[in-house]
Amino acid sequence: MNGQTSSSPPTQNSPPATRPTMPPRKYWLWFAIVLLVNFLITSYLFPGDSPITVPYTVFRDEVGKGNVSAIYSRGTGIEGRFKAPVTWPPPAPAKEPGQPAPQRQRPLPGENHGPSRTATTFTTELPAFFDRNLESFLLQHDVEISAVPLQQGSTLATLLFGFGPALLIIGFYVWMYRRAAKQGGGMGGGLGGGLFGIGRSKAKRYDAADAAHRVTFEDVAGIDEAENELVEIVQFLKNPQKYTRLGGTAPKGVLLIGAPGTGKTLLARAVAGEAGVPFFSMSAAEFVEMIVGVGAARVRDLFKQARDNAPAIIFIDEIDAIGRARGQIAIGGASEQEQTLQQILTEMDGFTGREGIIVLAATNTPDVLDRALLRPGRFDRRVVVNLPDKAGRNAILQVHVRKVPLAADVSLEELAQATPGFSGADLKNLVNEAALLAARRDEASVQQKDFLDALEKIVLGPERPLLLSRDDRERIAYHESGHAVLGLVVPGADPVHRVSIVPRGQALGVTYQRPQTDRYNYPEAYLRARIVGMLGGRAAEELVYGTRTTGAENDIEQATNLARNMVTRWGMSDAIGLVQLAPPQNQFLGTSGFGGGEKPFSEQTAARIDAEVHRIIHACHEDAKRLLDEHRSSLEGLVRALLQKETLSEQEILDATGLPPAPELQSRPLHDLTQHTP
Ligand SMILES: Nc1ncnc2c1ncn2[C@@H]1O[C@H](COP(=O)(O)OP(=O)(O)OP(=O)(O)O)[C@@H](O)[C@H]1O
Numbered sequence: 201m202n203g204q205t206s207s208s209p210p211t212q213n214s215p216p217a218t219r220p221t222m223p224p225r226k227y228w229l230w231f232a233i234v235l236l237v238n239f240l241i242t243s244y245l246f247p248g249d250s251p252i253t254v255p256y257t258v259f260r261d262e263v264g265k266g267n268v269s270a271i272y273s274r275g276t277g278i279e280g281r282f283k284a285p286v287t288w289p290p291p292a293p294a295k296e297p298g299q300p301a302p303q304r305q306r307p308l309p310g311e312n313h314g315p316s317r318t319a320t321t322f323t324t325e326l327p328a329f330f331d332r333n334l335e336s337f338l339l340q341h342d343v344e345i346s347a348v349p350l351q352q353g354s355t356l357a358t359l360l361f362g363f364g365p366a367l368l369i370i371g372f373y374v375w376m377y378r379r380a381a382k383q384g385g386g387m388g389g390g391l392g393g394g395l396f397g398i399g400r401s402k403a404k405r406y407d408a409a410d411a412a413h414r415v416t417f418e419d420v421a422g423i424d425e426a427e428n429e430l431v432e433i434v435q436f437l438k439n440p441q442k443y444t445r446l447g448g449t450a451p452k453g454v455l456l457i458g459a460p461g462t463g464k465t466l467l468a469r470a471v472a473g474e475a476g477v478p479f480f481s482m483s484a485a486e487f488v489e490m491i492v493g494v495g496a497a498r499v500r501d502l503f504k505q506a507r508d509n510a511p512a513i514i515f516i517d518e519i520d521a522i523g524r525a526r527g528q529i530a531i532g533g534a535s536e537q538e539q540t541l542q543q544i545l546t547e548m549d550g551f552t553g554r555e556g557i558i559v560l561a562a563t564n565t566p567d568v569l570d571r572a573l574l575r576p577g578r579f580d581r582r583v584v585v586n587l588p589d590k591a592g593r594n595a596i597l598q599v600h601v602r603k604v605p606l607a608a609d610v611s612l613e614e615l616a617q618a619t620p621g622f623s624g625a626d627l628k629n630l631v632n633e634a635a636l637l638a639a640r641r642d643e644a645s646v647q648q649k650d651f652l653d654a655l656e657k658i659v660l661g662p663e664r665p666l667l668l669s670r671d672d673r674e675r676i677a678y679h680e681s682g683h684a685v686l687g688l689v690v691p692g693a694d695p696v697h698r699v700s701i702v703p704r705g706q707a708l709g710v711t712y713q714r715p716q717t718d719r720y721n722y723p724e725a726y727l728r729a730r731i732v733g734m735l736g737g738r739a740a741e742e743l744v745y746g747t748r749t750t751g752a753e754n755d756i757e758q759a760t761n762l763a764r765n766m767v768t769r770w771g772m773s774d775a776i777g778l779v780q781l782a783p784p785q786n787q788f789l790g791t792s793g794f795g796g797g798e799k800p801f802s803e804q805t806a807a808r809i810d811a812e813v814h815r816i817i818h819a820c821h822e823d824a825k826r827l828l829d830e831h832r833s834s835l836e837g838l839v840r841a842l843l844q845k846e847t848l849s850e851q852e853i854l855d856a857t858g859l860p861p862a863p864e865l866q867s868r869p870l871h872d873l874t875q876h877t878p
């Protein structure tokens with residue numbers, strides 16, 4: 201029973217920590233398979249070539265029968281070749297019915313007691329009492345006595361047997377490096393790969409002429425400020441002389457800073473596309489691979505490629521993977537990262553400014569970067585790429601629906617409003633999910649309903665087919681109606697868009713409240729209104745059943761967080777005052793922590809914080825119960841409609857409750873009606 205979901209949605213596009221394109225694990229597996237195949241081939245092709253070991257007496261018998269063609273002797277060991285294949289040990293006689301199985305004699309030590317094998321070559325040992333007659337006996341029976349080891353099998357077989365594994369392994373390595381080199385995008389073919397390809401950068405290259413891949417500012421929307429800052433870079437790439445004419449130096453490096461999926465890569469590609477120059481891109485995580493020294497070699501190669509094709513853009517994604525301040529790097533990867541970073545700095549320092557090469561790099565954790573990277577002449581320009589606002593989201597949606605047939609009822613405006621906190625990548629994903637859903641429903645075009653269902657799926661996870669009892673369903677309906685009714689009656693609450701008692705992901709039901717506009721500054725009364733709404737589910741259950749369930753866990757968690765922030769961050773408790781008691785939040789990735797671990801306040805202060813959090817929550821809980829009691833008939837009306845239809849739209853909610861939309865917050869609410877003195 202999830203409460204409001206108006207807080208920022210889970211980001212869909214967070215990058216994996218590292219993205220090695222050549223997982224070593226896979227290659228070891230291949231290696232093992234090659235060895236195994238090699239073994240099987242040799243043992244199948246030349247089974248007779250592994251000699252059997254026979255007792256001396258058997259050897260003598262075979263010589264006597266004239267079945268031995270040649271031998272070679274060294275010390276007491278004899279190797280030789282039979283004329284006709286011999287099987288040893290003799291196969292056990294088939295057991296006849298009615299007779300006891302023949303007793304097997306215990307083998308002597310050293311006696312061949314493995315399974316029977318048939319072979320044309322053999323080895324044997326001379327007994328300690330040397331058989332003086334052996335030589336004449338052998339000569340009598342036309343046995344060739346050789347002074348050099350007998351060649352076993354044909355020359356070809358020997359060659360294959362001897363060199364086969366080595367050839368296979370070498371072939372395998374060549375193939376592997378070819379592949380590794382090919383993965384460097386379109387560069388592979390002409391440059392060849394071979395054994396030396398490993399130090400070659402695997403940069404992806406998109407050419408200006410490559411129309412299918414060309415990205416321009418047309419494709420980038422909703423992040424106009426960042427875009428505007430990069431227009432100058434485009435100008436510079438198009439006409440470098442104009443800028444350096446009066447002795448000014450060209451920009452070398454630009455750092456793009458922003459949350460995952462905000463379009464940093466897209467922006468970099470658009471700069472290249474607009475300027476009509478080739479774009480070499482690489483993820484820093486890929487620089488650091490299994491073999492020491494490879495990272496630096498790749499950097500060298502990447503810059504060389506760019507210089508050969510200048511003017512050009514080099515884009516390094518996730519630069520924090522190698523650009524971490526020294527000392528912050530985990531042991532082990534340190535020297536490799538340092539070398540790679542050093543190589544980048546060297547390359548950038550080597551620019552005279554006339555090459556027409558600009559390095560763009562992206563990160564979402566700028567504070568961990570090594571100072572050396574940020575010095576003048578390196579990444580001295582920073583462009584912040586923010587999450588898009590409502591108008592920006594609308595513009596981004598427009599970019600991504602360009603190739604999607606839309607039904608007449610689709611309102612991108614409404615979707616933009618319903619998606620605060622979504623990045624460009626999230627919005628792209630939303631359009632894609634909606635199109636897939638419409639296709640699955642065999643619709644001719646994508647309808648608003650498809651978008652809303654896709655949104656619900658993205659934020660909360662797919663529908664979960666749970667068989668709920670009648671009582672459970674009713675209880676969930678009261679819980680969600682509690683949230684929804686308070687969303688309508690508490691002044692300043694976010695409008696309620698949708699209520700549903702269809703289980704999804706972790707939630708058994710859900711009430712959607714989305715702010716009318718993006719908020720950057722939250723009034724205290726609004727925060728209290730939210731806490732009251734969050735506690736509405738539990739309050740309704742208490743009011744109707746007089747008992748409690750676990751269903752409010754998530755609501756309680758959210759309400760507590762909000763109340764704690766009010767006290768420790770935003771100075772909204774008179775008892776505590778205007779003191780910062782919680783670490784600031786990382787603009788791009790959430791809380792960053794005080795560092796050092798130790799809380800910078802006393803036990804007494806901790807107790808006072810807890811007391812204040814309790815006071816706020818308690819007051820809001822009381823308000824929730826009182827307001828629901830006052831609007832009991834609206835609550836009952838909504839529950840009836842929910843049990844019947846499961847999911848209600850904004851209009852259906854207003855109809856079922858008989859309530860008008862929530863009143864706007866008064867401009868000076870000071871102590872609004874949610875304020876309550878216990
Ligand atoms: N502002 C935007 N306008 C249009 N499309 C966008 C925008 N931002 C992101 N997208 C879409 O999302 C995709 C992924 O974005 P992109 O890879 O550029 O984000 P990023 O900031 O580089 O993310 P990461 O930090 O994860 O590398 C883009 O290819 C594009 O289709």
Ligand SMILES: [Zn+2]
Nearest residue numbers: 201202203737
């Ligand atoms: Zn709830």
